[in-house]
Amino acid sequence: MKVLILDDSYSWQEFHKNNIEEIFIELDIKNYQIDTVSWAKEGYDAVMQNINEPYQLIISDLQMEDDFRPQFAGEWFAEQVKTFKQYLNTKIVLCSASYNIKQIAENLSVNFIPKRIAITDINSYKNSIIELLK
Numbered sequence: 001m002k003v004l005i006l007d008d009s010y011s012w013q014e015f016h017k018n019n020i021e022e023i024f025i026e027l028d029i030k031n032y033q034i035d036t037v038s039w040a041k042e043g044y045d046a047v048m049q050n051i052n053e054p055y056q057l058i059i060s061d062l063q064m065e066d067d068f069r070p071q072f073a074g075e076w077f078a079e080q081v082k083t084f085k086q087y088l089n090t091k092i093v094l095c096s097a098s099y100n101i102k103q104i105a106e107n108l109s110v111n112f113i114p115k116r117i118a119i120t121d122i123n124s125y126k127n128s129i130i131e132l133l134k
Contacts, residue, residue, distance in 0.1 A: 001032040002053065006043040006077065007061040013038075015118070016059050016095070023129055039065050040073035044080055047087065054086045057132065062096035062104065072098070078108045091132040
C-alpha cells in the first residue's frame with residue numbers, strides 16, 4: 001500500500017502519517033510506504049516518479065503554495081493526478097480548513113475531510129480513511 005501526503009504544515013503531515021500507520025496496524029497491513037511532501041509541485045513530482053507503481057491513497061491539503069491562482073494548489077494537484085490512467089483507482093482525499101472544501105471536492109469527484117473534523121473527531125477521520133481503503 002502506497003500513500004502520499006501533501007501538506008505545507010509539518011504537524012499535519014505527521015498527523016496524517018501517524019493516523020494512517022495506526023489504521024494499517026488495525027487492518028493488519030504490513031507492507032506499506034508513506035511519502036510526505038510540502039507542496040503541490042513536489043506532490044506532482046512524486047506522482048510522476050511513481051507512475052509505474054502508483055499511490056493507492058493520496059491525502060492533500062487544499063491551500064499550499066500560491067502558484068496556481070485562481071485555483072488552490074491542492075485543487076490543481078488533484079486535477080493533474082486524475083489525468084493519469086495509472087491513477088484512475090487512486091483514492092484522493094482533500095483535507096482542509098477551507099470553508100468551500102466540500103464544493104471543491106465534489107467538483108473534482110474526490111473525497112474530503114474537513115480539518116476541524118480530523119481534529120475534533122479522530123474516529124470519524126479514521127473511519128473515513130478505512131472506508132476508502134476497503
